Amino acid sequence: MTTSRQKFVKKLHWLVDHLKRQKNNYAVQLIDRTSAQLTGVLMKFQNPPLEHLISKKVEQLGPASKKKKMMDEKSTPPAMVESLVSKPVQEVVANSSNQVPERYIYKGEDGAIDASFPLLEVPVIDILRLLNSSSDDDELLKLRSALASCGCFQAINHGMESSFLDKLQEIAKQFFVLPIEEKHKYSRTVEDLEGYGNDSVFSEHQILDWTDRLYLIVSPEDQRKLKFWPQNPECFREILHDYTTKLAILNELILKSMAKSLNLEENCFLNQYGERATMFARFNFYPPCPRPDRTLGLKPHADGTAITFLLQDKEVEGLQILKDGQWFRVPIIPHALLINVGDQAEIMSNGMFKSPVHRVVTNSERERITLAVFCMPESNNEIEPVEGLIDQKRPRLYRSMKDYGNIYFQNYQQGKRPIDAAKL
Numbered sequence: 001m002t003t004s005r006q007k008f009v010k011k012l013h014w015l016v017d018h019l020k021r022q023k024n025n026y027a028v029q030l031i032d033r034t035s036a037q038l039t040g041v042l043m044k045f046q047n048p049p050l051e052h053l054i055s056k057k058v059e060q061l062g063p064a065s066k067k068k069k070m071m072d073e074k075s076t077p078p079a080m081v082e083s084l085v086s087k088p089v090q091e092v093v094a095n096s097s098n099q100v101p102e103r104y105i106y107k108g109e110d111g112a113i114d115a116s117f118p119l120l121e122v123p124v125i126d127i128l129r130l131l132n133s134s135s136d137d138d139e140l141l142k143l144r145s146a147l148a149s150c151g152c153f154q155a156i157n158h159g160m161e162s163s164f165l166d167k168l169q170e171i172a173k174q175f176f177v178l179p180i181e182e183k184h185k186y187s188r189t190v191e192d193l194e195g196y197g198n199d200s201v202f203s204e205h206q207i208l209d210w211t212d213r214l215y216l217i218v219s220p221e222d223q224r225k226l227k228f229w230p231q232n233p234e235c236f237r238e239i240l241h242d243y244t245t246k247l248a249i250l251n252e253l254i255l256k257s258m259a260k261s262l263n264l265e266e267n268c269f270l271n272q273y274g275e276r277a278t279m280f281a282r283f284n285f286y287p288p289c290p291r292p293d294r295t296l297g298l299k300p301h302a303d304g305t306a307i308t309f310l311l312q313d314k315e316v317e318g319l320q321i322l323k324d325g326q327w328f329r330v331p332i333i334p335h336a337l338l339i340n341v342g343d344q345a346e347i348m349s350n351g352m353f354k355s356p357v358h359r360v361v362t363n364s365e366r367e368r369i370t371l372a373v374f375c376m377p378e379s380n381n382e383i384e385p386v387e388g389l390i391d392q393k394r395p396r397l398y399r400s401m402k403d404y405g406n407i408y409f410q411n412y413q414q415g416k417r418p419i420d421a422a423k424l
């Protein structure tokens with residue numbers, strides 16, 4: 001096996017060099033990606049039908065010149081989301097006798113992994129007061145300063161009963177503790193980002209997150225793929241629908257308040273959303289981990305959203321935010337929603353609001369369950385810094401762009417900070 005693989009890698013290197021000499025960068029990208037995928041296949045299946053895989057892949061790719069033409073026509077590369085899906089961590093745990101496989105171990109790239117960093121003072125904002133506030137109200141000033149400094153706040157008095165949020169936590173837990181076969185009915189596939197599962201694997205060196213997820217498109221409603229929405233527990237769909245309907249209202253209120261806090265017309269951010277704004281829900285399950293000092297539940301990232309709502313676990317901490325170059329723990333306030341801005345709000349606000357980099361650490365004692373809901377403008381809508389926030393003192397920092405979600409995905413997978421691609 002090693003010999004065929006070495007031969008294959010050598011051939012690919014030759015091909016990549018050859019294409020580089022011809023300056024065919026797009027073909028190089030495709031080949032690099034294909035090489036990573038095939039390496040993943042080799043790792044997954046001990047006895048790979050190698051030649052068959054290569055010829056099939058080459059057939060799928062077609063001549064590089066044809067792909068190049070497609071790219072020129074669309075001006076962005078066609079989605080390159082093919083990848084392998086890694087095994088759910090719950091299954092790794094079940095088979096690993098308290099060992100963490102090498103693929104989950106960080107080698108120090110993200111600094112010390114430590115669950116005892118200081119607590120961040122995340123501002124607490126009363127949503128009811130925000131709703132009734134005039135432009136110089138304290139709550140609006142607090143919102144502005146929270147989003148300009150740490151990029152997030154804890155929302156209380158948001159209109160959702162504690163018992164309802166408990167129910168939401170409960171259905172998440174009921175889903176993740178189902179038998180493996182039952183959960184696999186909702187498994188994501190290589191083509192779909194949605195469903196139950198884990199990281200896509202793009203390269204053999206990729207370090208995996210110690211988490212299992214259930215990822216679902218919620219809006220626009222006609223885009224929902226119900227085959228991924230659990231029917232067990234029975235009330236799952238109804239409760240998630242109720243929750244996200246309430247969040248859509250809250251999202252609108254927050255966007256209006258953000259505009260008001262900057263003395264702008266209240267719809268200026270909302271207007272960039274479009275009729276068919278997108279909402280995704282992601283249930284995160286972090287099993288206890290025997291090596292919390294070397295493993296991350298979720299690698300550092302900022303969100304590609306405009307607004308993200310996080311329902312934290314009521315008892316188990318894990319989220320950390322990077323502020324002024326230092327990691328801080330995010331405190332738990334039971335039944336509060338942790339709301340943060342994402343890259344698209346940073347762009348629309350011309351950098352006034354900061355999309356925070358965050359990560360999740362694990363612990364060896366207890367599992368942790370959270371629910372993140374990601375809200376963003378319709379992908380066909382152009383987003384850009386609001387006019388009222390551009391002047392001589394504060395020049396425009398970001399370009400106009402459509403489909404930031406796709407730009408985000410492409411950059412994130414290459415380990416780059418996606419918002420850098422939007423900077424002028």
Ligand SMILES: O=C(O)CCC(=O)C(=O)O
Pocket residue numbers: 282284298310318319358360370371372
């Ligand atoms: O689970 C958490 O605390 C954070 C989740 C998160 O950042 C995400 O799902 O993108």
